[in-house]
Amino acid sequence: MKKIKLIYNSVAGQSKFKYFLDTIIEKFMQNGFEVSLFRAGKKTNLYDYLKNVDSDTYGIIVAGGDGTLNRVVNVMMRNNIKVPLGVIPAGTSNDFAKHIKMPYNFSECIDKIILGNIQEVDVGLANDKYFINVCSAGLFTNASQKTDIGLKNAIGKLSYFFTAVYQLFKFKPFEVKIETENDIIIEKVSLFLIFNGSSAGGIDKLTDGSNIQDGLLDIIVIKDCKFSEVSILLGKILLGKHFDDKKVIYLREKWLRVTKINGNVDDPDVDGDEGPRFPLEVRCIEKGIKMFL
Ligand SMILES: [Mg+2]
Known part of the structure; x- marks a missing residue:
């Protein structure tokens, strides 16, 4: 079974995402994915959660805004974690998700992730x-x-x-x-x-x-x-x-x-x-x- 690591920020975007969590897990499961959840906060240790990704991991999916996405990108880049990253725009500000045209409807967004158009994209580095x-x-x-x-x-x-x-x-x-x-x-x-x-x-x-x-x-x-x-x-x-x-x-x-x-x-x-x-x-x-x- 292919695995999804779903990281969500429970306080992002007026805290709406958590009410959709069950529907989203159901949708991934119906499509043959096993979902593991991580509730991200400022003090949680993302690295501990992400360090054991294996070849069965289909993707690391972030449901949150630009700030949550940034923290995940930093952990992945620093630790050479090479699994594809997906974003569900669930923050107050979703500028990057907007740039890559992720749908604002969570269900459509998951359809797009499941479709699996995976591409290499650039990342900026400012000092460290x-x-x-x-x-x-x-x-x-x-x-x-x-x-x-x-x-x-x-x-x-x-x-x-x-x-x-x-x-x-x-x-x-x-x-x-x-x-x-x-x-x-x-x-x-x-x-x-x-x-x-x-x-x-x-x-x-x-x-x-x-x-x-x-x-x-x-x-x-x-x-x-x-x-x-x-x-x-x-x-x-x-x-x-x-x-x-x-x-x-x-x-x-x-x-x-x-x-x-x-x-x-x-x-x-x-x-x-x-x-x-x-x-x-x-x-x-x-x-x-x-x-x-
Ligand atoms: Mg450019």
Whole structure:
């Protein structure tokens, strides 16, 4: 019998997923899979659960948001666990699942996993932390990390909006040096995003056609903006028309180094979770992990 390791985050996405658990296990079992369950929390030991995967394991399936997915990816990459990874979008923010077009209907999502379109995809590495979707720093980028879990569960994604607006009023730009194979940029910036995927904070079209199989990261740097310029740029971003804006620097690179020169900014964030500190050395691990697409 083929095995599924199902990891779920019981507090993700307004805690809805646990009510579907029985239906989901039933569906896998009807299709000939044996399911083992792991209830993931911040302090649970994922490595202990994943270290004994054997050749009968069809897939490791994560039901949660970007943060839960990030923790599983980190354990798999660090321990060379080569089983295909699947994602059921059950978090507050499901940016990577959205990028790979996993259906929001849990049952359809499982159909897709059972169909078994397994492909190698890229993974980002920022210092010692892997990311599957995005590594970022600056204005808005850590709203998910800074938002209270109670508020997240009460009002979902709207809670990020409140955190972001609060940040807007007290934010100061910071100066960075960005080095790539082809460029050195020194600039006062509001934020930067280094994408493997394409959306962040539920906003699509942030990248100009990024691809998780091209061995490259899509980098968006938003220069220091006046308050009045932020809203105009946000409008363009929502329409996906920001790529040639004079406040935007867009790069596509295999690796980059980001050094903070001046100003205060929180440590970078990876997939909505705590990331490494500056200076950042970021690279794309081409085809680093197998996933159900
Ligand atoms: Mg890419």
